[in-house]
Amino acid sequence: MTDTSKPDVLYTIVDEAPELATASLLPIVRAFAAAADLNVGTKDISLAGRIISTFPESLTDEQRQSDDLADLGVLVKTPDANVIKLPNISASVPQLVAAIEELQAKGYALPDYPEAPATDEEKAIRARYDSIKGSAVNPVLREGNSDRRAAKAVKNYAQNNPHSMGTWASDSKTKVSSMAGNDFYANEVSATITAAQAGDAKIEFVGKDGAVSVLKDVWPLEEGTVADATFMSAKSLASFLAEAIEDTKADGTMFSLHMKATMMKVSDPIIFGHAVVAWLGPVWDKHGEAIKAAGGSPNSGLGDVLAAIDSMDNAAEIKAEIAALDRPSMYMVDSDKGITNLHVPSDVIIDASMPAVIRAGGKGWDEAGNKGDTNCVIPDRSYSTIYDEAINFFKANGALNPSTAGAVANVGLMAQKAEEYGSHPTTFEAPADGTIRVVLANGETLHSHDVEGGDIWRSCTAKAAPIQNWIELAMDRQRLTGSEAIFWLDENRGHDAQLIAIVKPALEAAGVADKFQILAPREATAQTLKTITAGDDSIAISGNVLRDYLTDLYPILELGTSAKMLSIVKLMKGGGLFETGAGGSAPKHVQQLAEENHLRWDSMGEFCALGESFNFLADSKGNAKAGVLGRAAEEATQGILDNNKSPSRKVGEPDNRDSHYWFARYWADALSKQTDDVELANHFGPIAEALIAGEEKIVAELAAAQGKPADLGGYFKTDPEKTAAVMRPSATFNEIIG
Ligand SMILES: NC(=O)C1=CN([C@@H]2O[C@H](COP(=O)(O)OP(=O)(O)OC[C@H]3O[C@@H](n4cnc5c(N)ncnc54)[C@H](OP(=O)(O)O)[C@@H]3O)[C@@H](O)[C@H]2O)C=CC1
Numbered sequence: 168m169t170d171t172s173k174p175d176v177l178y179t180i181v182d183e184a185p186e187l188a189t190a191s192l193l194p195i196v197r198a199f200a201a202a203a204d205l206n207v208g209t210k211d212i213s214l215a216g217r218i219i220s221t222f223p224e225s226l227t228d229e230q231r232q233s234d235d236l237a238d239l240g241v242l243v244k245t246p247d248a249n250v251i252k253l254p255n256i257s258a259s260v261p262q263l264v265a266a267i268e269e270l271q272a273k274g275y276a277l278p279d280y281p282e283a284p285a286t287d288e289e290k291a292i293r294a295r296y297d298s299i300k301g302s303a304v305n306p307v308l309r310e311g312n313s314d315r316r317a318a319k320a321v322k323n324y325a326q327n328n329p330h331s332m333g334t335w336a337s338d339s340k341t342k343v344s345s346m347a348g349n350d351f352y353a354n355e356v357s358a359t360i361t362a363a364q365a366g367d368a369k370i371e372f373v374g375k376d377g378a379v380s381v382l383k384d385v386w387p388l389e390e391g392t393v394a395d396a397t398f399m400s401a402k403s404l405a406s407f408l409a410e411a412i413e414d415t416k417a418d419g420t421m422f423s424l425h426m427k428a429t430m431m432k433v434s435d436p437i438i439f440g441h442a443v444v445a446w447l448g449p450v451w452d453k454h455g456e457a458i459k460a461a462g463g464s465p466n467s468g469l470g471d472v473l474a475a476i477d478s479m480d481n482a483a484e485i486k487a488e489i490a491a492l493d494r495p496s497m498y499m500v501d502s503d504k505g506i507t508n509l510h511v512p513s514d515v516i517i518d519a520s521m522p523a524v525i526r527a528g529g530k531g532w533d534e535a536g537n538k539g540d541t542n543c544v545i546p547d548r549s550y551s552t553i554y555d556e557a558i559n560f561f562k563a564n565g566a567l568n569p570s571t572a573g574a575v576a577n578v579g580l581m582a583q584k585a586e587e588y589g590s591h592p593t594t595f596e597a598p599a600d601g602t603i604r605v606v607l608a609n610g611e612t613l614h615s616h617d618v619e620g621g622d623i624w625r626s627c628t629a630k631a632a633p634i635q636n637w638i639e640l641a642m643d644r645q646r647l648t649g650s651e652a653i654f655w656l657d658e659n660r661g662h663d664a665q666l667i668a669i670v671k672p673a674l675e676a677a678g679v680a681d682k683f684q685i686l687a688p689r690e691a692t693a694q695t696l697k698t699i700t701a702g703d704d705s706i707a708i709s710g711n712v713l714r715d716y717l718t719d720l721y722p723i724l725e726l727g728t729s730a731k732m733l734s735i736v737k738l739m740k741g742g743g744l745f746e747t748g749a750g751g752s753a754p755k756h757v758q759q760l761a762e763e764n765h766l767r768w769d770s771m772g773e774f775c776a777l778g779e780s781f782n783f784l785a786d787s788k789g790n791a792k793a794g795v796l797g798r799a800a801e802e803a804t805q806g807i808l809d810n811n812k813s814p815s816r817k818v819g820e821p822d823n824r825d826s827h828y829w830f831a832r833y834w835a836d837a838l839s840k841q842t843d844d845v846e847l848a849n850h851f852g853p854i855a856e857a858l859i860a861g862e863e864k865i866v867a868e869l870a871a872a873q874g875k876p877a878d879l880g881g882y883f884k885t886d887p888e889k890t891a892a893v894m895r896p897s898a899t900f901n902e903i904i905g
């Protein structure tokens with residue numbers, strides 16, 4: 168629910184594990200902030216909240232909710248923004264459907280998700296739901312470029328307390344497989360829009376008969392925008408996937424597919440669907456139409472297809488045919504429950520999944536729960552080379568040593584829906600054989616591709632001001648650190664060649680060209696791994712997709728998790744967006760909490776973001792008390808690290824809630840000891856004492872909660888009272904905070 172008072176800082180209400188953590192941490196934050204006359208408000212950007220706010224006409228007054236995402240989208244374009252953003256669900260269709268069903272069961276009279284919309288009304292409902300699907304939050308809020316790095320204290324901690332790493336054998340059969348051609352990488356063309364070309368462009372499909380149909384009628388292109396177009400051939404993709412399955416069998420490894428079906432919400436579910444079809448092979452050829460008629464959609468995963476088959480009269484026959492297929496083993500999401508890599512498009516998400524394989528020494532888990540090598544299938548080559556090169560490097564050199572490795576920070580071009588992550592409205596499956604072209608406002612054809620029916624065509628942009636801002640941010644970070652700094656750009660790619668033509672003169676004009684390298688992703692990976700292996704640091708200056716991939720890959724190798732990252736988005740209009748960590752909402756953690764009341768979520772990202780947010784408030788608004796709170800929060804974060812108070816993974820050991828107690832205690836202690844603000848020191852003195860004196864009782868009360876199932880009253884929309892009871896089980900602690 169939205170706060171009506173004017174908040175100084177906004178904290179987002181999200182989903183899954185970070186939302187559970189919020190139930191414990193936010194009351195502490197609010198209590199501490201209130202002592203400094205600061206108001207921490209909330210904005211609900213959870214999947215359930217976004218669904219509810221989209222269909223007010225179906226709901227009662229009590230059920231209705233304001234469109235907090237839209238409000239935040241406006242706020243981040245003002246200098247007043249100070250937002251702490253936790254990770255939220257970017258829903259795949261199966262997740263969206265599950266959330267709708269849960270809300271319906273709770274009495275929300277929402278329309279069903281129309282899988283195959285027929286009427287205009289169904290099409291309109293589908294369009295509204297599709298705006299909630301996939302990565303619908305981050306692109307709205309990210310009105311600035313990203314600066315992600317490990318705080319010095321966090322990096323030092325990781326070096327002194329190295330996490331476990333799998334070993335890499337030089338004869339590991341784990342590898343990355345990508346298409347040889349006719350992928351997005353091969354077909355990309357790009358241009359920078361001139362003044363004469365600027366205006367509203369159109370995207371058109373021209374059939375073999377010359378008939379023109381409009382795919383996108385208004386596509387605004389400003390001067391200076393880098394505008395790309397590319398496509399992936401559906402036929403080449405299908406034959407590549409069929410070969411990859413055979414190749415995996417020949418290797419005796421397991422098949423795994425690594426996509427970003429959440430964030431690339433239009434293109435990647437289609438590619439995922441091709442993989443499901445390839446896996447089913449002759450069974451799909453024979454029964455595909457009937458399965459589709461029964462409501463099964465490969466783009467929603469094998470789970471959806473199998474559920475549709477279950478509803479068919481010849482289910483047993485089809486299932487026997489599937490079981491008789493000669494297939495390699497498959498990489499599993501949950502071998503105990505029989506959930507494969509191909510079951511749900513959002514279960515295996517490349518930024519988290521590839522680092523997990525690499526950290527484990529190239530291992531995945533098969534149907535029987537056995538650990539083994541895997542063929543990592545990443546069809547498009549634009550970015551797959553970073554994983555291929557990393558795997559080659561570790562096979563040759565052994566796993567990275569977290570005790571000695573240097574740090575990789577990232578400066579990511581992300582503002583204003585930059586690059587592929589902004590391509591959803593301009594991605595199309597070719598309706599038939601023909602041509603797809605971009606026609607500019609002045610009538611000129613900018614890009615044109617001959618396509619076949621089913622080819623996946625997409626266009627995306629990066630605007631001029633965000634590109635300049637990104638280059639400046641890179642120069643700032645390099646100057647402040649003196650680190651090696653690499654622009655991860657490939658001169659052989661259409662888009663990257665345009666960026667290089669902007670980056671090079673900008674660096675030269677600033678007189679800093681000698682401080683930077685420009686390397687293609689494969690070469691940049693090799694160079695970066697060499698640098699950090701030698702104990703030195705590197706700054707990866709990258710586009711939006713690589714930002715996403717690199718800020719999980721390197722933190723997971725260096726720190727064991729990307730949850731501990733500092734993730735700052737300096738908004739272009741002067742505000743601040745502080746993202747917590749670089750990972751997601753950890754659905755597995757919720758499962759563990761529900762089963763045994765242990766939450767292993769690490770709030771280090773939230774702790775870091777809190778310090779940054781209060782310090783930013785101090786700097787941007789001259790609020791001295793916020794500065795005192797911010798500096799003390801940094802000391803508390805240091806205290807968590809110095810004293811090993813981060814959550815453990817196992818039930819019966821300290822968890823997320825314990826770490827919040829320690830954070831509050833160190834925070835209060837630092838506030839009571841500082842001398843910049845006597846009033847705050849006096850206020851927090853007794854609180855710090857009470858927290859210290861209550862340690863034994865509080866820790867015992869928190870421990871007593873663990874070991875039995877926890878009832879949250881829902882998954883996508885939990886019951887606030889039940890959740891508070893689960894997440895705040897220490898009466899002693901609550902009383903001190905209250
Ligand atoms: N910024 C955002 O809004 C983001 C949202 N997402 C969304 O999150 C969901 C899950 O995505 P997925 O790719 O599975 O990635 P996650 O990052 O949620 O999970 C991968 C693994 O990373 C570890 N992990 C992540 N965060 C933490 C943390 N704070 N503390 C401890 N461990 C952590 C966990 O490992 P272990 O299980 O071993 O403990 C977890 O299982 C999806 O809906 C996705 O769209 C994803 C990325 C960013």
Ligand SMILES: O=C(O)CCC(=O)C(=O)O
Pocket residue numbers: 257301302303305306429430518714715718749750
């Ligand atoms: O928006 C999303 O779906 C995920 C974002 C993400 O993974 C990231 O920014 O690192």
Ligand SMILES: [Mg+2]
Pocket residue numbers: 518715716719749750
């Ligand atoms: Mg990511």
